[in-house]
Amino acid sequence: MTAHLPILQVLIPLMAAPLCVVFRHRDIAWIIVLLVSLISFVISTMILDQVLTQGVISYFMGDWPAPWGIEFRIDAVNAYILLIVSAIGAVVAFYGRHSVTREVPRDLIYLFYTAFLLCLTGLLGMTATGDAFNLFVFLEISSLSTYAMISLGKDRRALTASYQYLIMGTLGATFYVIGLGLLYMMTGTLNIVDLHAKLLDMDGSIRTLQAALAFLTVGLSLKLALFPLHLWLPNAYTYAPSSVTAFLAATATKVAVYVMLRVFFTIFGVDIFEETGLAPVLMTLAIAGMFVASTVAIFQNDMKRLLAYSSVAQIGYIMLGISFLNVTGVSAGIVHLLNHAVMKCAAFLAMGCFMYRVGSVQIEDLHGIGKKMPWTMAAFVVAGLSLIGVPLTVGFISKWYLIQAAMEADMMPIALLILLSSLLAVVYVWRFIEVAYFKEPANPSLKIKEAPLSMLIPLWVMAGASIYFGVDTDMTLGVAQLAAEMLVGGAP
Amino acid sequence: MQYNEIINPGLYNYWIVIFLMMIGFYIVIARGNLVKKLVGLNIFQTSVFVLYISMGKVVGGTAPIFGEGFEVFSNPLPHVLILTAIVVGVATTALGLSLVVRIREAYGTIEEEDIHAQEEDF
Numbered sequence: 001m002t003a004h005l006p007i008l009q010v011l012i013p014l015m016a017a018p019l020c021v022v023f024r025h026r027d028i029a030w031i032i033v034l035l036v037s038l039i040s041f042v043i044s045t046m047i048l049d050q051v052l053t054q055g056v057i058s059y060f061m062g063d064w065p066a067p068w069g070i071e072f073r074i075d076a077v078n079a080y081i082l083l084i085v086s087a088i089g090a091v092v093a094f095y096g097r098h099s100v101t102r103e104v105p106r107d108l109i110y111l112f113y114t115a116f117l118l119c120l121t122g123l124l125g126m127t128a129t130g131d132a133f134n135l136f137v138f139l140e141i142s143s144l145s146t147y148a149m150i151s152l153g154k155d156r157r158a159l160t161a162s163y164q165y166l167i168m169g170t171l172g173a174t175f176y177v178i179g180l181g182l183l184y185m186m187t188g189t190l191n192i193v194d195l196h197a198k199l200l201d202m203d204g205s206i207r208t209l210q211a212a213l214a215f216l217t218v219g220l221s222l223k224l225a226l227f228p229l230h231l232w233l234p235n236a237y238t239y240a241p242s243s244v245t246a247f248l249a250a251t252a253t254k255v256a257v258y259v260m261l262r263v264f265f266t267i268f269g270v271d272i273f274e275e276t277g278l279a280p281v282l283m284t285l286a287i288a289g290m291f292v293a294s295t296v297a298i299f300q301n302d303m304k305r306l307l308a309y310s311s312v313a314q315i316g317y318i319m320l321g322i323s324f325l326n327v328t329g330v331s332a333g334i335v336h337l338l339n340h341a342v343m344k345c346a347a348f349l350a351m352g353c354f355m356y357r358v359g360s361v362q363i364e365d366l367h368g369i370g371k372k373m374p375w376t377m378a379a380f381v382v383a384g385l386s387l388i389g390v391p392l393t394v395g396f397i398s399k400w401y402l403i404q405a406a407m408e409a410d411m412m413p414i415a416l417l418i419l420l421s422s423l424l425a426v427v428y429v430w431r432f433i434e435v436a437y438f439k440e441p442a443n444p445s446l447k448i449k450e451a452p453l454s455m456l457i458p459l460w461v462m463a464g465a466s467i468y469f470g471v472d473t474d475m476t477l478g479v480a481q482l483a484a485e486m487l488v489g490g491a492p
Numbered sequence: 493m494q495y496n497e498i499i500n501p502g503l504y505n506y507w508i509v510i511f512l513m514m515i516g517f518y519i520v521i522a523r524g525n526l527v528k529k530l531v532g533l534n535i536f537q538t539s540v541f542v543l544y545i546s547m548g549k550v551v552g553g554t555a556p557i558f559g560e561g562f563e564v565f566s567n568p569l570p571h572v573l574i575l576t577a578i579v580v581g582v583a584t585t586a587l588g589l590s591l592v593v594r595i596r597e598a599y600g601t602i603e604e605e606d607i608h609a610q611e612e613d614f
Contacts, residue, residue: 133573133576136577136580137576137580140580140583140584144583144584144587147587147591148587151591151594156598156599157611159591159594159595159598160595160607162591163526163588163591163592163595166584166587166588166591167520167529167530167533167588170533170537170584170588171517171520171533171536173580174536174537174540177540177544177577178540178543181540181543181544181547181570184547184570185547190573
């Protein structure tokens with residue numbers, strides 16, 4: 001049984017998805033989703049345990065050995081990503097019951113849950129697989145179900161947001177396939193480890209390789225919303241149902257970052273990657289994203305849109321860490337990947353609570369909300385402080401290591417830029433906190449209660465995690481360093 | 493036609509790929525009609541199918557079925573990959589078109605400009 005864990009991780013949500021359609025009932029569908037996401041979470045903890053005690057797991061699909069058959073290959077890097085994705089899946093599934101009932105048309109709820117399970121399948125599959133083309137298929141499974149989930153938002157603009165994402169996402173995925181095709185021309189293999197072995201003897205100055213890397217980078221940058229390819233993200237996050245936004249913000253872009261790490265460091269390896277001179281370009285875009293997106297965030301009146309722009313800026317931090325190409329930088333990137341997933345999930349879950357009680361997340365509708373929904377608002381404050389990078393929150397840990405990496409790479413100005421851009425985060429987070437606590441509500445007669453417990457518990461699990469991992473960094477940082485050493489050290 | 497009579501096509505296929513790719517990409521960017529955008533997206537994806545199919549072709553090779561008199565075979569793997577990619581493309585187009593239908597129901601138009609104009613009035 002334990003030998004088949006890697007495939008069960010992906011197969012269980014995949015098989016459960018049609019079950020939701022069979023029953024056509026929203027409560028049964030929710031119970032299925034909850035059970036499946038909990039099972040996925042348990043499986044991912046077991047896989048992680050197996051990886052940490054016994055080393056890399058290699059699972060051959062249908063027992064066809066590696067470069068010929070499809071391989072699921074799980075090492076410390078993707079074991080942790082699996083854990084994050086399935087943990088957030090479970091939290092959002094638990095949270096979703098009330099939130100989804102309020103925000104998704106009633107007769108479509110069971111289909112929403114089907115799409116949710118398929119999205120989970122796709123994301124887990126992308127993370128687990130060791131075959132680059134198989135990865136594309138899982139990418140499309142997760143993307144297609146994401147488009148469907150976004151289009152279920154109540155606002156009609158959800159439809160155009162979903163369409164826009166569909167066009168950009170498909171372009172991104174197709175770019176990935178073109179890049180992969182060029183790599184296949186050079187090597188004749190699609191297995192990630194085998195690709196690396198074949199590319200080791202090649203010279204980074206070969207044109208086809210450079211074109212392949214360029215296509216893969218642009219394609220994945222579209223998927224992970226690297227500035228300036230982030231245009232789909234603000235609308236998609238704003239108009240999607242709140243639980244979808246929380247789930248996507250914490251998982252979809254993060255898995256895309258993971259794939260990018262795999263492409264850069266496992267497939268190409270740090271040497272070829274450095275030779276192509278892509279790192280300075282990424283660094284420039286990352287820093288531009290940090291500033292431009294944070295500045296745009298300051299002027300938003302819709303809180304979900306504000307947080308969406310903040311996501312683009314935070315992805316800038318992750319990419320900045322990666323573009324240093326040293327172990328500290330990459331581990332800062334990975335640790336921020338974990339940390340940002342936790343804090344952004346908490347922030348969007350808080351928005352979901354406001355949406356549930358107030359019916360809007362426009363800042364002017366949320367005047368004085370801190371007195372009416374103190375627990376929700378407190379959780380948001382924790383997440384907000386984390387976005388800024390205040391000590392004792394996860395955000396601080398990420399920024400600390402980013403700055404350390406900048407110093408290690410002898411780039412003091414960049415360390416200063418990281419600090420400066422954090423000030424922008426102070427502005428946009430404070431703007432909402434001030435309104436929520438110190439302004440009188442526009443309509444005081446309106447009775448607004450605290451969010452139901454089934455939404456508060458998941459919210460506080462995430463908010464608590466963003467404090468806990470800010471204090472006890474052994475686990476997150478240990479993993480990130482292990483992963484970074486594996487990636488940058490060149491060991492596949 | 494005997495297989496050894498086939499002329500080496502050189503880079504002809506790849507020029508077609510680039511040509512189709514750019515046409516598709518241009519349509520996606522430049523056209524405001526949502527259906528036309530999807531058409532462009534399809535042309536773009538098709539160019540990638542042609543890229544994969546061309547790279548699997550071995551000059552003078554036949555389909556990979558053993559038989560007397562055939563010694564050179566084309567590589568079937570890229571062709572199989574593209575079968576998967578075609579299915580993905582069909583799914584994407586179906587989803588895209590159904591979104592266009594819903595957009596038309598909600599806005600009464602499928603022109604990007606008109607949709608933007610309606611949003612601004614809002």
